[in-house]
Amino acid sequence: MAGHGLVINYDTAAWTNIGIVDISRxxxxxxxxxxxxxxxxxxxGNGSSVTIGGGLVRDCDIAFKSTGAPLVEEISFKFVLVAGQSAFSGTAPANDGQDWTISGTTNGVYSGTKNKGTSPAVNSNITTEQTLTIPHRGITAPRFGKYSLLSMFDTATSMSTSTALQYAYIDNVDATNIYxxxxxxxxxATDSAPRFNWEATV
Incomplete structure (x- = not known):
């Protein structure tokens, strides 16, 4: 059926709590x-706060469309989409008071708003600069300052005690990856495969 399943206009819906059961097709x-x-x-809706949560969006062209960036809101739901459909469209969060907890799958591939994981391995046997490309699995690009490398750990054979990390920092992000x-x-002196724990929030 054409048309949005649930429309919230922040200019008229102030201090509203909506629990979703199921929105589909x-x-x-x-x-x-x-x-x-x-x-x-x-x-x-700078003078309002709307809470949307507790349900499932499935088989829709877009799971969540955002227009504008309110100062305060809490949006939480799951989605299940098929090929050709999108988890998100529109204005990404711009304010700290926007709390989105959205996650699901599109054609069997996961994406969400609050993600963490393990990076690909880097080579500790060389001293030249390396670039890590880390898929962040966000529904859109993480907001500036809302992504980080948390810690480095080793897999396979441990690094030798002479190994020294000079720096590790995030250089850029886009809709798909952290760099x-x-x-x-x-x-x-040993063949190790150090990795980084990371986290990212839309």
Whole structure:
């Protein structure tokens, strides 16, 4: 059925709590253009706070469409989509008071708003700068400052005690990946495969 499943206009919906049971099969061109979303939150609502949570969006063109960046909101739900559908469209969070806990699968591939994991391995046997490409699995690019490398750990054979990490920092992010620069000031004498724990929030 064409049209959004749930539309919240922050200019009129102040201090509202909505629990979702199930929203499904919102497909086709929505009023105003674009694909139909399971949930469309519209407006800045700087004097309001809306909580949306507790349900499932499935088989919709878009799981969540965001228009504007309110100061305070809490949005939480799961989604299950098929090939050709999108988890997110519109305005990404810009304020610390926007708390999104959204996760699900699109054609069997996971994405979400709060993710963490383990990076690919780096080579501790060399002292030249290396670039790590880390898929963050976000529904959109993480916000500036909302991503980090947490710690380095080793797999396979441990690094030798002479190994020294000179630096490791995040150089850039996009809608798909985190890019990190890593450099050792002293190489390892053993063949190890150090990795980094990371986290990212949309």
């Amino acid at each position: 919102c497909q086709g061109t929505a009023p105003g253009g674009g694909g139909s979303a399971g949930i469309h939150r519209n407006g800045t 990190a620069k890593v450099k050792f000031s002293a190489a390892s």
